[in-house]
Amino acid sequence: MSRRRWHILRxxxxxxxxxRLPVRWDLAAETTLPDACRVRVAQQVRQDMWRALQDLRGFAPVVQVTRVDGGLHIVAGGEVAGAVARQKLEADISQVLNCPKRRVRWIRHAQPKKVLA
Structure with a gap:
């Protein structure tokens, strides 16, 4: 799927x-991370959530990253067409958000690039 099909709201x-717009939250999970580039973190979380829930028909992911108190507050979830097991899906999203390996990768990817002189 091309990047042009994703909406980035600042x-x-x-x-x-x-x-999709307007954003609809049928299900969601939350976490916090250290401060980093919000767009890069959001894209990484979206990709991993999309991969974890790719078999869920009618799923339109949403990731919201807010800078708070020197860190990032992340809400991930989105819109689902039809009836779903909401608690199970929210637990699946929470697993994605709290996976130590993913969290390290997200932060590493979102850190500013160092310029060598």
Whole structure:
């Protein structure tokens, strides 16, 4: 899927990456991370959540990253067409958000690039 099909909304300290507009939250999970580039973190979380839930028909992912108190507050989830087991899906998203290996990769990817003189 091309990047042009994803919406990136910037509102102050908040960045939202969404598949569809307007954003709808049928299910969601939350976590916090150290401060980093909000757009890069949102894209990485979106990719991993999309991979974990790719078999869920009618799923339109949304990731919202807000800079708070020197860190990032992340809400991930989105819109689902039809009836679903909400608690199970939210637990699946929470697993993605709290996977130590993914978290390290997200932060590493989102750190500013160092310029060598």
């Amino acid at each position: 509102e102050g300290d908040r960045v939202t990456v969404a598949r």
